[in-house]
Amino acid sequence: MTNAAVDRMLTVTLRVSRFTPKPERPGRRRGGxxxxxxxxxxxGADAGAGRTNRARGKRWTQDYTLDVHASDSVLDCxxxxxxxxxxxxxxxxxxxxxxxxxxxxxINGTPTLLCTAKVRDWVRPDTPGFVGDDGFxxxxxxxxxxAHALDLDALDPDTTLVIELxxxxxxxxxxxxxxxxxxxxxxxxxxxxYLKAAGELQVTDEGKINAFEYLQNPEQLAxxxxxxxxxxxxxxxxxxxxxxxxxxxxxxxxxxxxSRFINDSRDNATASRLTALMEPDGARACQSVRACSMHxxxxxDVGEELWQTIxxxxxxxxxxxxE
Amino acid sequence: xxxxxxxxxxxxxxxxxxxAGLSASLGLVRSERFAQMKEEGRTPRVLVISxxxxxxxHTGSAEGGIAASLGNIDHDDWHWHFYDTIKGSDWLAxxxxxEILAKEAPSMVIGLEHDGVAFSRTEDGHIAQRxxxxxxxxxxxxxxxRTAYAADRIGHQILHALWQQCVKExxxxxxxxxxxxxxxxxxxxxxxxxxxxxxxDTHTGKVHGVNARNIVLxxxxxxxxFHTTSNSWDLTGDGMALALEAGLQLEDTEFVQFHPxxxxxxxxxxxxxxxxxxxxxxxxxGEHFMDRYAPGHGDLAARDVVSRSIVAxxxxxxxxxxxxxxxxxxxxxWLDLTGIGxxxxxxxxxxxxxxxxxYAGLDPAHDLIPIKPTAHYTMGGxxxxxxxxxxxxxxxARRIVDGLFAAGECSCVSVHGANRLGANSLLDACLFGSRxxxxxxxxxxxxxxxxxxxxxxxxxxxxxVDDAASRREAEIKSLLQPADAESVGADDDTADDAQPDDxxxxxxxxxxxxxxxxxxxxCDHDGIVSALAALDGELAPRAERLHAHSDTAAYNQELTAxxxxxxxxxxxxxxxxxxxxxxxxxxxxxxxxxxxxxxERFLAHxxxxxxxxxxxxxxxITAYPPKARQY
Numbered sequence: 001m002t003n004a005a006v007d008r009m010l011t012v013t014l015r016v017s018r019f020t021p022k023p024e025r026p027g028r029r030r031g032g033x034x035x036x037x038x039x040x041x042x043x044g045a046d047a048g049a050g051r052t053n054r055a056r057g058k059r060w061t062q063d064y065t066l067d068v069h070a071s072d073s074v075l076d077c078x079x080x081x082x083x084x085x086x087x088x089x090x091x092x093x094x095x096x097x098x099x100x101x102x103x104x105x106x107i108n109g110t111p112t113l114l115c116t117a118k119v120r121d122w123v124r125p126d127t128p129g130f131v132g133d134d135g136f137x138x139x140x141x142x143x144x145x146x147a148h149a150l151d152l153d154a155l156d157p158d159t160t161l162v163i164e165l166x167x168x169x170x171x172x173x174x175x176x177x178x179x180x181x182x183x184x185x186x187x188x189x190x191x192x193x194y195l196k197a198a199g200e201l202q203v204t205d206e207g208k209i210n211a212f213e214y215l216q217n218p219e220q221l222a223x224x225x226x227x228x229x230x231x232x233x234x235x236x237x238x239x240x241x242x243x244x245x246x247x248x249x250x251x252x253x254x255x256x257x258x259s260r261f262i263n264d265s266r267d268n269a270t271a272s273r274l275t276a277l278m279e280p281d282g283a284r285a286c287q288s289v290r291a292c293s294m295h296x297x298x299x300x301d302v303g304e305e306l307w308q309t310i311x312x313x314x315x316x317x318x319x320x321x322x323e
Numbered sequence: 324x325x326x327x328x329x330x331x332x333x334x335x336x337x338x339x340x341x342x343a344g345l346s347a348s349l350g351l352v353r354s355e356r357f358a359q360m361k362e363e364g365r366t367p368r369v370l371v372i373s374x375x376x377x378x379x380x381h382t383g384s385a386e387g388g389i390a391a392s393l394g395n396i397d398h399d400d401w402h403w404h405f406y407d408t409i410k411g412s413d414w415l416a417x418x419x420x421x422e423i424l425a426k427e428a429p430s431m432v433i434g435l436e437h438d439g440v441a442f443s444r445t446e447d448g449h450i451a452q453r454x455x456x457x458x459x460x461x462x463x464x465x466x467x468x469r470t471a472y473a474a475d476r477i478g479h480q481i482l483h484a485l486w487q488q489c490v491k492e493x494x495x496x497x498x499x500x501x502x503x504x505x506x507x508x509x510x511x512x513x514x515x516x517x518x519x520x521x522x523x524d525t526h527t528g529k530v531h532g533v534n535a536r537n538i539v540l541x542x543x544x545x546x547x548x549f550h551t552t553s554n555s556w557d558l559t560g561d562g563m564a565l566a567l568e569a570g571l572q573l574e575d576t577e578f579v580q581f582h583p584x585x586x587x588x589x590x591x592x593x594x595x596x597x598x599x600x601x602x603x604x605x606x607x608x609g610e611h612f613m614d615r616y617a618p619g620h621g622d623l624a625a626r627d628v629v630s631r632s633i634v635a636x637x638x639x640x641x642x643x644x645x646x647x648x649x650x651x652x653x654x655x656x657w658l659d660l661t662g663i664g665x666x667x668x669x670x671x672x673x674x675x676x677x678x679x680x681x682y683a684g685l686d687p688a689h690d691l692i693p694i695k696p697t698a699h700y701t702m703g704g705x706x707x708x709x710x711x712x713x714x715x716x717x718x719x720a721r722r723i724v725d726g727l728f729a730a731g732e733c734s735c736v737s738v739h740g741a742n743r744l745g746a747n748s749l750l751d752a753c754l755f756g757s758r759x760x761x762x763x764x765x766x767x768x769x770x771x772x773x774x775x776x777x778x779x780x781x782x783x784x785x786x787x788v789d790d791a792a793s794r795r796e797a798e799i800k801s802l803l804q805p806a807d808a809e810s811v812g813a814d815d816d817t818a819d820d821a822q823p824d825d826x827x828x829x830x831x832x833x834x835x836x837x838x839x840x841x842x843x844x845x846c847d848h849d850g851i852v853s854a855l856a857a858l859d860g861e862l863a864p865r866a867e868r869l870h871a872h873s874d875t876a877a878y879n880q881e882l883t884a885x886x887x888x889x890x891x892x893x894x895x896x897x898x899x900x901x902x903x904x905x906x907x908x909x910x911x912x913x914x915x916x917x918x919x920x921x922x923e924r925f926l927a928h929x930x931x932x933x934x935x936x937x938x939x940x941x942x943x944i945t946a947y948p949p950k951a952r953q954y
Binding site: 090 | 375376377378379380381383384433436437438439441442443444445446447448449450474476479480483484487488490491526555556557589591647678681682683684826827828829832871872873875876877878879880881884
């Protein structure tokens, strides 16, 4: 196969849901403000207000048409737009290769990262039929991006190709493709996401402690290593229909963070971590929809991991009730 | 999350939340002196400011590992690590600093493990260690497994573990705040004192003056000076530029490490393992050219050697174009993995193959891969002492800037000299970051003023910082006023039809192309003169004329980008000036018009100001006198 066949040029329209906030009025704090107070309960009203109050401002849809390579990332396209067409378009990005977690948005309605999404996998013919007569988009997108990519060879060359972009669902939009993911970070923080080690350190010959690492064999590492790769991008949260409903669910990202420590042999706080997840917004709120697994950029089967943790929480609850 | 109300005066403000900034925070709040002050009811007020959200810092992209002579696999000795660091630096590192680095590395790495880093492990449960270029046993005799790693995600693990520990300690963050000014005052004798910062809350566009008794700059590198870089889009040299604007010097900025195998135009790294497994570099004629440049080492010669060889081939007209842009510049060579076999590719090089497929649309088993050297690390930066204090080099002596500290890639304690050894960057950031935090805790505890600020003092301080904030506020206001209403179409549905005027993103791209042409991997006097002329004649005036294309201040990314572009332009001038002044080739700096190392004239650190005055500070040699650097 020649390079050209793998990587053809395409004319693509990026259809972007834009939003410009109205300046805050003095003396009034807008919901979801970054100045949201650090309330005693991080799970309290502040985060909730941010997620339910729709920010005031101007909303519109804007089309940008540009010539790109099929292998370009959607982020490449947006950066070209910033340089050549519209420097005011706002979206978060940093490392550009799937490590920093900045650039989660909804592409064609599906939460995923801008930098790992390839144009060839996400272009769609711009036909009215794509949105059904009832105004809804077709549901049940296949998990494998290759499987739902368009066959570019079979396409009429005159077909207009479109990629739709909107801010990450489940969070308030701050500007254009920038979402306020502070609720997620608050929830992660609430579950005390740091190692609480037993402190059993080896002792040197002179009786000096702390000279050695906590021992952990490769099998013990394997039990949490993948979970520790979470980059807190929010793709799983944006995919979760329960999370989108508001504060009822602490969310898959926070639960993955908790699970990471529950499965770490060095951590000594499993009991209290499981108890924290017994709250109504914890394990019980998860409905096992498993949409969270679909586009995790780190390949974590989020739904399965949550299910494993939920079983641990249930077992802990049963044994605590038996006592 | 950001502070609702700013304090009148902070005891410590740390700028940057990567490995260095977070290590400084933890070194501060976990120190005994801090605990003692807390007990006495005078807890220092600390704020960490980052232009990014938490966990987005570029530390997270570091792949390889962190070096420490733990000796978990091979017998090791910190003296060997010390020696390797000096040799790697081409004898430009300050040896007293490299000694600290090597000596304290084992306890630093164990500390990171205690903080939760998921290190890869040996069968018996110890931290695993791997081979890395330039790390040897017995002063260069044979390779030693010294680099602790976490698969290929050590940076991610360290960044997250440090942030988690900061959550535990209740460290307060101001997120997506951009520092626009560093306020430094000088007394009659020229002695400088840091007074505070001017910051822009990007969520609202509001400008704040932040008074601080101690400031730590930990803003990372400046890879975005070059078009092709492995660095994130945010590495715009902000801390270094702030220091320059405040009238301070930068040290050794002419030294930028280029990794030889960046994936063509993307700059994304392809691991050295690709060549280790049998990948070969070919020029446009299909010649396996590395045998010519480094007989005996071939494709596995040292990073700087391979980078220079690639550029020499390109300069000789034997480069190839990126297949994505067949009519573009022929500034790449081929990496040929086709001889390795599909099974080995799958088993040994899964990450490399994924990256090539993902980002180039090529199949490494059948296609040649375009690669070019990619800007990776700035060895130079803001000069600091072993305790993290920023200093000026004046009349042949160091003069401390009171209340100002730096750590990590934006700083230069000079452990890396002219060329950084792999796996030493995270170590530098964590180790000297922690030391800086501890220094500040001791300073505050020793200073009776700390925690009980004198009302009069605050008044004096806040005037200076507030003045700077007012000036910046007025400037922001004017940047938000469209210069030419007709060319601005941000809120206008016809924007895509209009040809917009200049913008910072285009300017940064042009600057990257200029620096790439004249300063990447190799340079000479004539090229530097041309680059400076283009900078002064075109790019700098353009940077001054920039204005935003939307008048909404909230989340106005272009506003930040304008300031970043100006920072990069200022930094580029200093980097070019330093490169021109050093008339020798050493480590990562290859002057084609001065191909030899010249210890007689240049066994010294360049110290350059914004006004382009160049001074030289001698290298500290304690243990290993300079010799030829050969691998």
